[in-house]
Amino acid sequence: MCDQTFMAATFGPCDSCGKASPLMNIYIKSEAINYCSFCVEMMACQQLQKGETLQSLKKESDSLKKKLEEERGKLNDVELHQVAEKVEVLSSLSIKTRRVLKGHGNKVLCVDWCKDKRRLVSSSQDGKAIVWDAFTLNKEHGVTLPCTWVMACAYAPSGCAVACGGLDNKCSVVPLSLDKNENLAAKKKSVAMHTNYVSGCTFTNSDMQLLTSSGDGTCALWDVESGQLLQSFHGHTADVLSLDLAPSETGNTFVSGGCDMKANVWDMRSGQNIQSFESHESDINCVRYYPSGDAFASASDDATCRFYDLRADREVAVYQKDSVIFGASSVDFSLSGRLLFAGYNDYTINVWDVLKGTRVSILFGHENRVSRVRVSPDGTALCSASWDNTLRIWA
Amino acid sequence: MSTNNNIAQARKLVEQLRIEAGIERIKVKQYFSSLFFPLLVSKAAADLMSYCDQHARSDPLLVGVPTSENPFKDKKPCIIL
Numbered sequence: 001m002c003d004q005t006f007m008a009a010t011f012g013p014c015d016s017c018g019k020a021s022p023l024m025n026i027y028i029k030s031e032a033i034n035y036c037s038f039c040v041e042m043m044a045c046q047q048l049q050k051g052e053t054l055q056s057l058k059k060e061s062d063s064l065k066k067k068l069e070e071e072r073g074k075l076n077d078v079e080l081h082q083v084a085e086k087v088e089v090l091s092s093l094s095i096k097t098r099r100v101l102k103g104h105g106n107k108v109l110c111v112d113w114c115k116d117k118r119r120l121v122s123s124s125q126d127g128k129a130i131v132w133d134a135f136t137l138n139k140e141h142g143v144t145l146p147c148t149w150v151m152a153c154a155y156a157p158s159g160c161a162v163a164c165g166g167l168d169n170k171c172s173v174v175p176l177s178l179d180k181n182e183n184l185a186a187k188k189k190s191v192a193m194h195t196n197y198v199s200g201c202t203f204t205n206s207d208m209q210l211l212t213s214s215g216d217g218t219c220a221l222w223d224v225e226s227g228q229l230l231q232s233f234h235g236h237t238a239d240v241l242s243l244d245l246a247p248s249e250t251g252n253t254f255v256s257g258g259c260d261m262k263a264n265v266w267d268m269r270s271g272q273n274i275q276s277f278e279s280h281e282s283d284i285n286c287v288r289y290y291p292s293g294d295a296f297a298s299a300s301d302d303a304t305c306r307f308y309d310l311r312a313d314r315e316v317a318v319y320q321k322d323s324v325i326f327g328a329s330s331v332d333f334s335l336s337g338r339l340l341f342a343g344y345n346d347y348t349i350n351v352w353d354v355l356k357g358t359r360v361s362i363l364f365g366h367e368n369r370v371s372r373v374r375v376s377p378d379g380t381a382l383c384s385a386s387w388d389n390t391l392r393i394w395a
Numbered sequence: 396m397s398t399n400n401n402i403a404q405a406r407k408l409v410e411q412l413r414i415e416a417g418i419e420r421i422k423v424k425q426y427f428s429s430l431f432f433p434l435l436v437s438k439a440a441a442d443l444m445s446y447c448d449q450h451a452r453s454d455p456l457l458v459g460v461p462t463s464e465n466p467f468k469d470k471k472p473c474i475i476l
Contacts, residue, residue, distance in 0.1 A: 044411075064409050083440040087447075094459060098467040118466070135466050292446045294439070312439035336450035337443070338457055355444055380455040381467050395456070395467035 014039055080307070080316040084355035090338070093351065095382070097365045099393035101132055103139055108385040109166075109371050114155040117378045121162045122391055123150035129164045131176065134376075134383070134393055143174050143184045152201040152212070163191070163210055165198030171212045173224055192222050200243045204268075211254060211268075213240040219256050221268060233266045235273040242286045247293045255296050257284030263298050265310065277308050279315045286330040286372075290354075291337045297354075299328035305342045307354060319352040321359060330372045335379025343370030343384055349394075365392055 010023050014036040021036040035043065106126035113120055119140070123129040127148050131141040147168035154163045156173075165171030171192035174184050192198060196215035203210055204221070209230065213219045219233040219240055238259035246253045253274070257263040263284055265275040282302035289296045295309045295316070303324050307317035319340065326346035333340055339360065340352040349363040349370055368387035375382050381395040451457055455465065462468045 061409055064405050067405060077435055078437045078440070080436065080440045080443070083437060084444060087444060090457070093456070095456060098469070290443070290446075291450070292443070294446075295443060309434075309436070309439040309443065311434040311442075312436045313434075314436070316436055316440060316443075334454050334456045336447050336454035336457055338447045338451055338454065355447060375456070378455070379453075380460065380465055382456065393467055395465055 010034070016043075080309075080355065081357040084357075087355055089356070090353055090360050093339075093361050095351070095361065095363060095394050097363075097392050098381070098395045099134060099137060101134075101137060101391040101393070102389070103130060103132075104128065104389050104391075106389060107368070107371065107387040108389060108391055109149065109151050110153045110164075111372050111374050111383050111385040111391060112153055112155045112162075113374055113376050113383065114159045115157055115377055116159055117376050117380070119155070119159065120383055120391070121153050121155050121164075122385055123153035123164050123166070124389075125149050129153050129162060129174070131162065132391075134381070141176055141184060143188070145172070145185070145188075149197070152198050154202045154210075156203050156207045157205065158207050161207060163201050163203065165192060165201055165212065167197050169194050169197060169214075171198045171201045171210060171222075173210065189224075189227070191224050191227050192220060193227075194218070194220070196239070199239065199241045202243065202245055204245060205249065211243060211245065213243040213256055213258075215239040217258070219243055219254075219266065231268060231271045233264075233271055233273070235264055235266075235276075236260050236262065241284060244288050244296065247289055247291060251293060255287045255289065257287040257298050257300075259283040261300075263287055263296070263308065265296075275310060275313060277315060279306060280304070282327070285328065288331050288333060291333055291335065297331045297333065297340055299331040299342055301327035303327055303344075305331055305340065305352065307340075317354070317357050319350075319357060319359075324350065329370060332373050332375045332382070334375055341373045341375065341382055343373040343386075345369045347386070347388075349373060349382075349384055363394060366390070 013020050015034050016039040023034045024037055024040050026033055104124040106124050108122050108124045111122040118135050120132045120134055125148055127145050129143045130139055150164050150166040152165050161173050161175045163171055163173045170190045172188045172190045174188045191210050192212045194214035194216050198212055198214050200213040208224050210222045210224055217236045221231040223230055236258045240256050240258040243254055243256040252268045255265050261280045263277045264273050267274050280300040282300050284298045284300045286299040297307050299305045304318050304320040305328050306315050309316045326344045328342045328344050330343040340354050342350050347366045350359055351361040353360050366386040366388050370384050370386050372385040381393050383393050385391050
Protein backbone atom coordinates (compact mmCIF):
# COMPACT_ATOMS: atom_id res chain seq x y z
CA MET A 1 0.00 0.00 0.00
CA CYS A 2 1.21 3.50 0.55
CA ASP A 3 4.32 4.04 2.62
CA GLN A 4 3.80 7.63 3.39
CA THR A 5 5.97 9.78 5.62
CA PHE A 6 4.42 12.84 4.24
CA MET A 7 3.13 14.95 7.09
CA ALA A 8 6.43 16.83 7.26
CA ALA A 9 6.26 19.64 4.75
CA THR A 10 8.98 21.78 6.30
CA PHE A 11 11.95 21.32 8.59
CA GLY A 12 12.94 23.80 11.23
CA PRO A 13 12.69 24.88 14.85
CA CYS A 14 9.42 23.95 16.53
CA ASP A 15 7.34 26.90 17.78
CA SER A 16 6.75 25.12 21.07
CA CYS A 17 9.81 23.18 22.12
CA GLY A 18 12.40 24.93 19.99
CA LYS A 19 14.04 21.73 18.73
CA ALA A 20 14.84 21.47 15.04
CA SER A 21 12.74 18.69 13.54
CA PRO A 22 10.23 18.01 10.75
CA LEU A 23 7.29 20.33 11.37
CA MET A 24 3.60 19.74 10.92
CA ASN A 25 2.04 22.88 9.43
CA ILE A 26 -1.46 23.09 10.85
CA TYR A 27 -3.99 25.85 11.23
CA ILE A 28 -5.96 26.39 14.43
CA LYS A 29 -8.56 29.16 14.28
CA SER A 30 -6.93 30.24 10.99
CA GLU A 31 -3.65 30.80 12.76
CA ALA A 32 -0.66 28.95 11.32
CA ILE A 33 1.13 26.82 13.87
CA ASN A 34 4.37 25.04 13.18
CA TYR A 35 4.83 22.37 15.81
CA CYS A 36 6.90 19.22 15.62
CA SER A 37 4.77 16.07 15.69
CA PHE A 38 5.56 15.38 19.37
CA CYS A 39 4.28 18.79 20.42
CA VAL A 40 1.14 18.38 18.32
CA GLU A 41 0.35 15.17 20.17
CA MET A 42 1.07 16.79 23.52
CA MET A 43 -1.24 19.65 22.64
CA ALA A 44 -3.96 17.24 21.57
CA CYS A 45 -3.67 15.12 24.74
CA GLN A 46 -3.75 18.11 27.04
CA GLN A 47 -7.01 19.18 25.47
CA LEU A 48 -8.68 15.99 26.62
CA GLN A 49 -10.88 16.82 29.54
CA LYS A 50 -11.17 14.51 32.54
CA GLY A 51 -13.39 11.53 31.88
CA GLU A 52 -13.27 11.90 28.13
CA THR A 53 -11.96 8.99 26.18
CA LEU A 54 -11.08 8.62 22.55
CA GLN A 55 -14.29 6.65 22.22
CA SER A 56 -16.53 9.39 23.59
CA LEU A 57 -14.79 11.99 21.47
CA LYS A 58 -15.22 9.89 18.37
CA LYS A 59 -18.91 9.63 19.12
CA GLU A 60 -19.12 13.34 19.65
CA SER A 61 -17.25 14.07 16.46
CA ASP A 62 -19.57 11.75 14.50
CA SER A 63 -22.65 13.46 15.87
CA LEU A 64 -21.11 16.83 15.09
CA LYS A 65 -20.37 15.72 11.56
CA LYS A 66 -24.00 14.72 11.17
CA LYS A 67 -25.07 18.10 12.47
CA LEU A 68 -22.76 19.81 9.99
CA GLU A 69 -24.26 17.82 7.11
CA GLU A 70 -27.72 18.84 8.26
CA GLU A 71 -26.79 22.52 8.32
CA ARG A 72 -25.13 22.11 4.96
CA GLY A 73 -28.22 20.37 3.64
CA LYS A 74 -30.24 23.48 4.41
CA LEU A 75 -28.12 25.31 1.86
CA ASN A 76 -29.03 22.79 -0.81
CA ASP A 77 -32.16 24.61 -1.84
CA VAL A 78 -32.70 22.92 -5.18
CA GLU A 79 -31.27 20.15 -7.39
CA LEU A 80 -29.44 20.76 -10.68
CA HIS A 81 -32.01 18.89 -12.76
CA GLN A 82 -34.80 20.97 -11.26
CA VAL A 83 -33.05 24.19 -12.25
CA ALA A 84 -32.54 22.67 -15.71
CA GLU A 85 -36.21 21.89 -16.25
CA LYS A 86 -36.67 24.96 -18.38
CA VAL A 87 -33.79 24.01 -20.66
CA GLU A 88 -34.73 22.48 -24.00
CA VAL A 89 -34.64 18.72 -24.27
CA LEU A 90 -31.84 17.60 -26.56
CA SER A 91 -32.72 16.30 -29.97
CA SER A 92 -31.29 12.90 -30.77
CA LEU A 93 -27.61 12.92 -31.64
CA SER A 94 -26.24 11.46 -34.82
CA ILE A 95 -22.89 10.24 -33.60
CA LYS A 96 -21.39 7.23 -35.35
CA THR A 97 -18.08 5.49 -35.66
CA ARG A 98 -16.10 7.27 -38.36
CA ARG A 99 -12.69 5.66 -37.95
CA VAL A 100 -11.37 2.49 -36.37
CA LEU A 101 -7.67 2.62 -35.49
CA LYS A 102 -6.16 -0.84 -35.55
CA GLY A 103 -2.56 -1.59 -34.80
CA HIS A 104 -2.10 -2.26 -31.13
CA GLY A 105 -1.31 -5.84 -30.22
CA ASN A 106 -3.15 -5.79 -26.94
CA LYS A 107 -5.62 -3.81 -24.81
CA VAL A 108 -5.48 -0.07 -25.43
CA LEU A 109 -5.39 1.59 -22.03
CA CYS A 110 -5.10 5.29 -22.62
CA VAL A 111 -5.44 7.92 -25.32
CA ASP A 112 -4.76 11.63 -25.53
CA TRP A 113 -5.32 14.18 -28.29
CA CYS A 114 -2.74 16.64 -29.50
CA LYS A 115 -3.65 20.35 -29.48
CA ASP A 116 -3.59 20.31 -33.30
CA LYS A 117 -6.91 18.39 -33.12
CA ARG A 118 -5.82 15.63 -35.44
CA ARG A 119 -3.07 13.66 -33.77
CA LEU A 120 -3.50 11.20 -30.94
CA VAL A 121 -1.19 9.19 -28.78
CA SER A 122 -2.41 5.87 -27.42
CA SER A 123 -0.75 3.38 -25.13
CA SER A 124 -1.37 -0.28 -24.65
CA GLN A 125 -0.81 -3.35 -22.55
CA ASP A 126 1.70 -4.55 -25.12
CA GLY A 127 4.16 -1.90 -23.95
CA LYS A 128 3.82 0.32 -26.99
CA ALA A 129 2.74 3.89 -27.43
CA ILE A 130 1.62 4.88 -30.95
CA VAL A 131 1.10 8.38 -32.34
CA TRP A 132 -1.67 8.40 -34.97
CA ASP A 133 -2.97 10.93 -37.45
CA ALA A 134 -6.71 10.56 -36.93
CA PHE A 135 -7.68 12.01 -40.32
CA THR A 136 -5.62 9.62 -42.42
CA LEU A 137 -5.24 6.69 -39.99
CA ASN A 138 -1.50 6.98 -40.51
CA LYS A 139 0.71 5.74 -37.68
CA GLU A 140 3.30 8.47 -37.34
CA HIS A 141 5.46 7.21 -34.49
CA GLY A 142 5.77 4.11 -32.38
CA VAL A 143 7.65 3.84 -29.10
CA THR A 144 8.34 0.57 -27.36
CA LEU A 145 8.62 0.80 -23.61
CA PRO A 146 10.32 -1.82 -21.49
CA CYS A 147 7.21 -2.53 -19.45
CA THR A 148 3.74 -3.85 -20.11
CA TRP A 149 0.54 -2.06 -19.08
CA VAL A 150 1.34 1.47 -20.13
CA MET A 151 -1.63 2.95 -18.31
CA ALA A 152 -1.03 6.62 -18.88
CA CYS A 153 -0.04 8.68 -21.85
CA ALA A 154 -0.21 12.37 -22.62
CA TYR A 155 0.62 14.66 -25.52
CA ALA A 156 2.75 17.70 -24.78
CA PRO A 157 1.06 21.08 -25.48
CA SER A 158 3.64 21.89 -28.17
CA GLY A 159 3.02 18.58 -29.92
CA CYS A 160 6.72 17.79 -29.83
CA ALA A 161 6.76 15.12 -27.17
CA VAL A 162 4.65 12.49 -25.46
CA ALA A 163 4.77 11.18 -21.92
CA CYS A 164 3.90 7.63 -20.95
CA GLY A 165 4.05 5.54 -17.83
CA GLY A 166 2.62 2.49 -16.15
CA LEU A 167 3.84 -0.60 -14.38
CA ASP A 168 7.45 0.52 -14.55
CA ASN A 169 6.59 3.04 -11.77
CA LYS A 170 7.99 5.76 -13.97
CA CYS A 171 6.67 8.32 -16.37
CA SER A 172 8.96 8.94 -19.31
CA VAL A 173 8.95 11.78 -21.81
CA VAL A 174 9.79 10.91 -25.42
CA PRO A 175 10.55 13.75 -27.83
CA LEU A 176 8.95 13.12 -31.23
CA SER A 177 11.20 13.55 -34.18
CA LEU A 178 10.30 13.98 -37.82
CA ASP A 179 13.05 11.60 -38.85
CA LYS A 180 11.32 8.29 -39.45
CA ASN A 181 14.46 6.26 -38.96
CA GLU A 182 15.31 7.61 -35.58
CA ASN A 183 14.88 5.23 -32.69
CA LEU A 184 12.57 7.16 -30.37
CA ALA A 185 13.08 4.83 -27.44
CA ALA A 186 16.71 5.88 -27.27
CA LYS A 187 15.74 9.50 -26.59
CA LYS A 188 13.31 8.51 -23.87
CA LYS A 189 13.88 10.29 -20.59
CA SER A 190 12.53 9.10 -17.22
CA VAL A 191 11.00 12.04 -15.44
CA ALA A 192 8.73 10.75 -12.72
CA MET A 193 9.71 8.10 -10.20
CA HIS A 194 7.01 6.66 -8.01
CA THR A 195 6.98 3.69 -5.67
CA ASN A 196 4.05 2.07 -7.43
CA TYR A 197 2.45 2.10 -10.89
CA VAL A 198 1.76 5.39 -12.65
CA SER A 199 -1.98 5.63 -13.33
CA GLY A 200 -2.27 9.04 -14.95
CA CYS A 201 -0.11 11.80 -16.33
CA THR A 202 -0.60 15.18 -17.92
CA PHE A 203 1.60 18.08 -18.94
CA THR A 204 0.75 21.38 -17.30
CA ASN A 205 0.39 24.44 -19.51
CA SER A 206 3.90 23.98 -20.89
CA ASP A 207 6.15 21.13 -21.96
CA MET A 208 8.32 21.76 -18.93
CA GLN A 209 6.23 20.32 -16.14
CA LEU A 210 4.54 16.97 -15.76
CA LEU A 211 1.86 16.03 -13.27
CA THR A 212 1.48 12.35 -12.40
CA SER A 213 -0.78 10.20 -10.25
CA SER A 214 0.23 6.86 -8.88
CA GLY A 215 -0.83 3.65 -7.20
CA ASP A 216 1.34 4.70 -4.26
CA GLY A 217 -1.45 7.08 -3.22
CA THR A 218 0.27 10.31 -4.20
CA CYS A 219 0.29 12.79 -7.05
CA ALA A 220 3.43 14.64 -7.98
CA LEU A 221 4.59 17.58 -10.08
CA TRP A 222 7.92 17.15 -11.89
CA ASP A 223 10.29 19.33 -13.85
CA VAL A 224 10.79 17.56 -17.17
CA GLU A 225 14.27 18.87 -17.91
CA SER A 226 15.90 17.92 -14.61
CA GLY A 227 13.53 15.18 -13.43
CA GLN A 228 13.27 16.99 -10.12
CA LEU A 229 10.21 16.61 -7.90
CA LEU A 230 8.68 20.09 -7.57
CA GLN A 231 5.69 19.30 -5.38
CA SER A 232 4.01 16.22 -4.01
CA PHE A 233 0.39 15.86 -3.04
CA HIS A 234 -0.49 13.59 -0.15
CA GLY A 235 -3.94 12.91 1.16
CA HIS A 236 -5.40 9.93 -0.62
CA THR A 237 -5.46 6.80 1.49
CA ALA A 238 -5.38 4.40 -1.44
CA ASP A 239 -4.25 4.23 -5.10
CA VAL A 240 -4.88 7.38 -7.09
CA LEU A 241 -6.35 6.34 -10.43
CA SER A 242 -6.89 9.56 -12.30
CA LEU A 243 -6.18 13.24 -12.40
CA ASP A 244 -7.19 16.26 -14.46
CA LEU A 245 -5.81 19.78 -14.64
CA ALA A 246 -8.17 22.76 -14.31
CA PRO A 247 -8.77 24.30 -17.75
CA SER A 248 -7.99 27.93 -17.03
CA GLU A 249 -4.75 29.45 -18.34
CA THR A 250 -3.93 30.84 -14.91
CA GLY A 251 -5.45 27.92 -13.05
CA ASN A 252 -3.25 26.23 -10.52
CA THR A 253 -5.49 23.48 -9.35
CA PHE A 254 -6.16 19.92 -10.32
CA VAL A 255 -8.52 17.18 -9.23
CA SER A 256 -7.63 13.57 -8.50
CA GLY A 257 -9.75 10.49 -7.84
CA GLY A 258 -8.78 7.19 -6.31
CA CYS A 259 -9.60 3.85 -4.80
CA ASP A 260 -10.45 5.51 -1.47
CA MET A 261 -13.67 6.70 -3.21
CA LYS A 262 -12.58 10.31 -2.73
CA ALA A 263 -12.08 13.03 -5.28
CA ASN A 264 -9.67 15.69 -4.05
CA VAL A 265 -8.97 19.14 -5.41
CA TRP A 266 -5.40 20.36 -4.91
CA ASP A 267 -3.55 23.63 -5.11
CA MET A 268 -0.45 23.02 -7.23
CA ARG A 269 1.73 25.66 -5.64
CA SER A 270 1.25 24.79 -1.99
CA GLY A 271 0.51 21.09 -2.34
CA GLN A 272 -2.54 21.45 -0.14
CA ASN A 273 -5.79 19.60 -0.51
CA ILE A 274 -8.36 22.39 -0.79
CA GLN A 275 -11.56 20.42 -1.28
CA SER A 276 -12.58 16.81 -0.97
CA PHE A 277 -15.68 14.98 -2.16
CA GLU A 278 -16.70 11.58 -0.93
CA SER A 279 -19.98 10.31 -2.27
CA HIS A 280 -19.05 7.45 -4.55
CA GLU A 281 -19.54 3.93 -3.32
CA SER A 282 -16.56 2.40 -5.03
CA ASP A 283 -13.24 3.24 -6.71
CA ILE A 284 -13.20 6.42 -8.77
CA ASN A 285 -11.68 5.51 -12.13
CA CYS A 286 -11.66 8.86 -13.83
CA VAL A 287 -12.13 12.54 -13.05
CA ARG A 288 -12.58 15.30 -15.61
CA TYR A 289 -13.16 19.03 -15.29
CA TYR A 290 -16.20 20.78 -16.75
CA PRO A 291 -15.04 23.17 -19.52
CA SER A 292 -15.64 26.27 -17.37
CA GLY A 293 -13.46 24.88 -14.58
CA ASP A 294 -16.15 25.36 -11.92
CA ALA A 295 -17.16 21.72 -11.69
CA PHE A 296 -15.94 18.24 -12.44
CA ALA A 297 -17.35 14.78 -13.18
CA SER A 298 -16.18 11.41 -11.98
CA ALA A 299 -16.68 7.83 -13.17
CA SER A 300 -16.69 4.96 -10.75
CA ASP A 301 -16.90 1.20 -10.39
CA ASP A 302 -20.24 1.71 -8.63
CA ALA A 303 -21.76 2.13 -12.14
CA THR A 304 -22.50 5.83 -11.61
CA CYS A 305 -20.96 9.02 -12.84
CA ARG A 306 -21.29 12.01 -10.57
CA PHE A 307 -21.07 15.74 -11.11
CA TYR A 308 -19.58 17.97 -8.41
CA ASP A 309 -19.74 21.76 -8.32
CA LEU A 310 -16.64 23.34 -6.78
CA ARG A 311 -18.30 26.57 -5.73
CA ALA A 312 -21.32 24.88 -4.15
CA ASP A 313 -18.84 22.41 -2.65
CA ARG A 314 -21.12 19.41 -3.18
CA GLU A 315 -22.31 16.75 -5.57
CA VAL A 316 -25.03 18.22 -7.79
CA ALA A 317 -25.95 15.32 -10.07
CA VAL A 318 -25.71 11.54 -10.31
CA TYR A 319 -25.85 9.85 -13.71
CA GLN A 320 -27.19 6.37 -13.21
CA LYS A 321 -29.77 3.95 -14.47
CA ASP A 322 -31.02 0.61 -13.17
CA SER A 323 -30.02 -0.96 -16.45
CA VAL A 324 -26.45 0.28 -16.12
CA ILE A 325 -24.73 -2.13 -13.77
CA PHE A 326 -21.16 -2.17 -15.03
CA GLY A 327 -18.50 0.17 -13.74
CA ALA A 328 -17.69 3.34 -15.63
CA SER A 329 -14.04 3.65 -16.55
CA SER A 330 -13.77 7.07 -18.11
CA VAL A 331 -15.65 10.33 -18.69
CA ASP A 332 -15.23 13.43 -20.80
CA PHE A 333 -17.35 16.50 -21.55
CA SER A 334 -18.29 17.81 -24.96
CA LEU A 335 -17.07 21.33 -25.81
CA SER A 336 -20.04 23.18 -24.28
CA GLY A 337 -20.25 20.86 -21.31
CA ARG A 338 -23.80 19.84 -22.11
CA LEU A 339 -22.93 16.24 -22.95
CA LEU A 340 -21.02 13.80 -20.79
CA PHE A 341 -19.53 10.82 -22.58
CA ALA A 342 -18.88 7.89 -20.26
CA GLY A 343 -17.18 4.62 -21.19
CA TYR A 344 -18.27 1.51 -19.36
CA ASN A 345 -17.08 -2.03 -18.75
CA ASP A 346 -20.11 -3.38 -20.63
CA TYR A 347 -18.43 -2.27 -23.89
CA THR A 348 -20.71 0.75 -24.43
CA ILE A 349 -20.40 4.51 -24.17
CA ASN A 350 -23.36 6.28 -22.61
CA VAL A 351 -24.00 9.90 -23.48
CA TRP A 352 -25.63 11.80 -20.60
CA ASP A 353 -27.33 15.19 -20.57
CA VAL A 354 -25.28 16.93 -17.89
CA LEU A 355 -27.99 19.39 -16.87
CA LYS A 356 -31.05 17.17 -16.93
CA GLY A 357 -29.37 14.01 -15.69
CA THR A 358 -30.91 11.79 -18.37
CA ARG A 359 -29.22 9.51 -20.87
CA VAL A 360 -29.33 10.88 -24.37
CA SER A 361 -27.72 8.11 -26.37
CA ILE A 362 -25.74 4.87 -26.24
CA LEU A 363 -22.78 4.28 -28.55
CA PHE A 364 -22.20 0.65 -29.47
CA GLY A 365 -19.27 -0.71 -31.39
CA HIS A 366 -16.49 -1.86 -29.14
CA GLU A 367 -16.04 -5.54 -28.50
CA ASN A 368 -14.54 -5.24 -25.07
CA ARG A 369 -14.34 -2.78 -22.18
CA VAL A 370 -13.96 0.89 -23.01
CA SER A 371 -10.91 2.06 -21.10
CA ARG A 372 -10.76 5.75 -22.05
CA VAL A 373 -12.89 8.34 -23.83
CA ARG A 374 -11.51 11.69 -24.94
CA VAL A 375 -13.15 14.53 -26.83
CA SER A 376 -10.90 16.31 -29.33
CA PRO A 377 -9.72 19.84 -28.40
CA ASP A 378 -12.13 21.54 -30.82
CA GLY A 379 -14.99 19.24 -29.88
CA THR A 380 -15.52 17.75 -33.33
CA ALA A 381 -14.87 14.14 -32.41
CA LEU A 382 -14.75 11.65 -29.58
CA CYS A 383 -12.00 9.03 -29.40
CA SER A 384 -12.54 5.87 -27.39
CA ALA A 385 -9.88 3.33 -26.46
CA SER A 386 -10.82 -0.23 -25.65
CA TRP A 387 -9.60 -3.60 -24.48
CA ASP A 388 -10.57 -4.93 -27.92
CA ASN A 389 -7.18 -3.56 -29.13
CA THR A 390 -8.73 -0.77 -31.19
CA LEU A 391 -9.56 2.90 -30.92
CA ARG A 392 -12.67 4.39 -32.44
CA ILE A 393 -13.29 7.94 -33.57
CA TRP A 394 -16.92 9.03 -33.30
CA ALA A 395 -18.32 12.18 -34.89
CA MET B 396 -26.17 35.29 12.82
CA SER B 397 -26.45 32.57 15.47
CA THR B 398 -26.68 29.78 12.86
CA ASN B 399 -23.38 30.86 11.35
CA ASN B 400 -21.82 31.03 14.82
CA ASN B 401 -23.01 27.52 15.62
CA ILE B 402 -21.55 26.25 12.38
CA ALA B 403 -18.26 28.03 13.03
CA GLN B 404 -18.08 26.61 16.57
CA ALA B 405 -18.99 23.12 15.47
CA ARG B 406 -16.39 23.26 12.72
CA LYS B 407 -13.73 24.41 15.15
CA LEU B 408 -14.61 21.57 17.49
CA VAL B 409 -14.60 18.96 14.76
CA GLU B 410 -11.21 20.18 13.52
CA GLN B 411 -9.79 19.84 17.03
CA LEU B 412 -11.45 16.48 17.55
CA ARG B 413 -9.90 15.24 14.38
CA ILE B 414 -6.43 16.11 15.63
CA GLU B 415 -7.20 14.55 19.00
CA ALA B 416 -8.53 11.33 17.54
CA GLY B 417 -5.24 11.04 15.74
CA ILE B 418 -6.67 11.06 12.26
CA GLU B 419 -3.79 10.89 9.83
CA ARG B 420 -4.84 13.47 7.29
CA ILE B 421 -5.22 16.99 8.59
CA LYS B 422 -7.63 18.82 6.38
CA VAL B 423 -6.95 22.49 5.80
CA LYS B 424 -9.97 24.27 4.32
CA GLN B 425 -9.69 27.79 3.06
CA TYR B 426 -12.98 29.58 3.21
CA PHE B 427 -13.18 32.90 1.50
CA SER B 428 -15.99 33.93 3.82
CA SER B 429 -18.71 31.94 5.57
CA LEU B 430 -21.25 34.18 3.83
CA PHE B 431 -20.08 33.56 0.26
CA PHE B 432 -18.73 30.04 0.27
CA PRO B 433 -20.20 27.56 -0.37
CA LEU B 434 -22.61 28.90 -2.94
CA LEU B 435 -26.24 27.95 -3.04
CA VAL B 436 -26.81 25.15 -5.53
CA SER B 437 -29.39 27.28 -7.35
CA LYS B 438 -26.76 29.91 -8.09
CA ALA B 439 -24.04 27.42 -9.01
CA ALA B 440 -26.44 25.49 -11.24
CA ALA B 441 -27.59 28.68 -12.95
CA ASP B 442 -23.98 29.48 -13.83
CA LEU B 443 -23.39 26.00 -15.23
CA MET B 444 -26.52 26.31 -17.35
CA SER B 445 -25.54 29.69 -18.71
CA TYR B 446 -22.10 28.36 -19.68
CA CYS B 447 -23.74 25.48 -21.57
CA ASP B 448 -26.09 27.88 -23.25
CA GLN B 449 -23.36 30.26 -24.36
CA HIS B 450 -21.25 27.53 -25.90
CA ALA B 451 -23.95 25.19 -27.20
CA ARG B 452 -23.96 26.66 -30.68
CA SER B 453 -20.25 26.03 -31.15
CA ASP B 454 -20.36 22.45 -29.87
CA PRO B 455 -19.98 20.18 -32.92
CA LEU B 456 -21.03 16.98 -31.17
CA LEU B 457 -24.12 18.64 -29.78
CA VAL B 458 -25.51 20.47 -32.80
CA GLY B 459 -23.79 18.54 -35.56
CA VAL B 460 -21.76 20.09 -38.33
CA PRO B 461 -22.36 19.67 -42.03
CA THR B 462 -20.49 16.78 -43.58
CA SER B 463 -18.44 19.10 -45.76
CA GLU B 464 -16.94 20.81 -42.72
CA ASN B 465 -16.27 17.83 -40.51
CA PRO B 466 -12.94 16.23 -41.37
CA PHE B 467 -14.01 12.95 -39.83
CA LYS B 468 -17.23 12.50 -41.72
CA ASP B 469 -16.59 10.94 -45.09
CA LYS B 470 -17.84 12.96 -47.99
CA LYS B 471 -20.20 11.03 -50.21
CA PRO B 472 -18.88 10.33 -53.67
CA CYS B 473 -20.54 12.27 -56.44
CA ILE B 474 -23.30 10.49 -58.28
CA ILE B 475 -23.40 11.14 -61.97
CA LEU B 476 -27.00 11.16 -63.05
